[in-house]
Amino acid sequence: MALKVTFGNGGAYTVASLTNLVDQETYKLLDEATTQTKTGSSLNSGIVQAAPGAKIAVGYNADTNSFNFDVTTAWNSVKNVLAKSDTSENLSFKDIVHVDVHLGGTGSSNVEVLNAKRGNISTGSGNDTVTVSLVSNEKFWSNAFNVDTGAGNDTITFKAGKSFNDTSAEGTGGILAQAVNGGAGVTDGSFTNVTINAGAGDDKIDLSGVKLASSLVTGGTGIDRIIASGGADTFVFNLGDMAKSSATDSIEGFNASMDKLKLVGTVIDNWAVRIDDSDTILTYNVTGEHKGEKIVVAGVHLTGSDWFTA
Numbered sequence: 001m002a003l004k005v006t007f008g009n010g011g012a013y014t015v016a017s018l019t020n021l022v023d024q025e026t027y028k029l030l031d032e033a034t035t036q037t038k039t040g041s042s043l044n045s046g047i048v049q050a051a052p053g054a055k056i057a058v059g060y061n062a063d064t065n066s067f068n069f070d071v072t073t074a075w076n077s078v079k080n081v082l083a084k085s086d087t088s089e090n091l092s093f094k095d096i097v098h099v100d101v102h103l104g105g106t107g108s109s110n111v112e113v114l115n116a117k118r119g120n121i122s123t124g125s126g127n128d129t130v131t132v133s134l135v136s137n138e139k140f141w142s143n144a145f146n147v148d149t150g151a152g153n154d155t156i157t158f159k160a161g162k163s164f165n166d167t168s169a170e171g172t173g174g175i176l177a178q179a180v181n182g183g184a185g186v187t188d189g190s191f192t193n194v195t196i197n198a199g200a201g202d203d204k205i206d207l208s209g210v211k212l213a214s215s216l217v218t219g220g221t222g223i224d225r226i227i228a229s230g231g232a233d234t235f236v237f238n239l240g241d242m243a244k245s246s247a248t249d250s251i252e253g254f255n256a257s258m259d260k261l262k263l264v265g266t267v268i269d270n271w272a273v274r275i276d277d278s279d280t281i282l283t284y285n286v287t288g289e290h291k292g293e294k295i296v297v298a299g300v301h302l303t304g305s306d307w308f309t310a
Helices: 021-027
Strands: 004-008 046-051 054-061 066-071 080-083 090-094 098-102 108-118 119-121 131-132 142-147 155-160 194-197 204-206 214-218 225-227 233-235 249-252 260-263 269-278 277-282 294-297
Touching: 004 046, 054 194, 080 090, 080 233, 090 098, 108 119, 119 131
Parallel strands: 066 090, 080 098, 090 108, 098 119, 108 131, 119 142, 131 155, 142 194, 155 204, 194 214, 204 225, 214 233, 225 249, 233 260, 249 294
Antiparallel strands: 004 080, 046 054, 054 066, 269 277, 277 294
């Protein structure tokens, strides 16, 4: 399936995904009249009108070989966008409340989502890059992002968005304008729950730019580098995900007062805890094929058991 991008303005506080067919019909989430379909290597550029007073500029950046979708009216004037393709793509979305992107293929995708409140992003088996900046106007409707990057050496970054009254924000409309329903303009992620599955490969996951309400992060197999958010993070490891050498999965910015290591299928006594300078090294210490697998928790000395969950 070639790249297809559809906008819409329907919704309900219960809607978590734009691909749910029942919700699509019930709440009129998407308007097929707004659909942009890739033909060959191009999309029609210009202005798409999602609703009265809701416009999106569609463009192509030859330098990055990417399609850009930038709301030119007020933040919250365009509620939804769903982008789907069987192949890899380079896509950028700005100032849309709910962004769902589902890509496939073995090529490397680059997905940039700026100033969004919620969304779901999945990519294929290439070396993919996903960048999300967060903004929210209230807590009642969903504030959640799910990212699944499949196999490949992927890079996933969450950062703060631009607040509604930020005079440094680009453009004459967009997020500079008043939010339709007012809003807090919260950009630090403190309303947002994030779930990440980075799949196989040597991945980098950086949450340091936000203070998430919660995160559930699974790096998968490969040597992964994870940087915690300033909020409550849970890092999930399955036996077989980690290496037995010192070049193994690592976590930076771990806060022992609120963060957790979810070490699936184990108990805390299965792990040898060793302090190495400023770091803690956890080693699986049960006889069998996984004995010796390690996790490095950088810059913190783990004591007690509060950091552990199964």
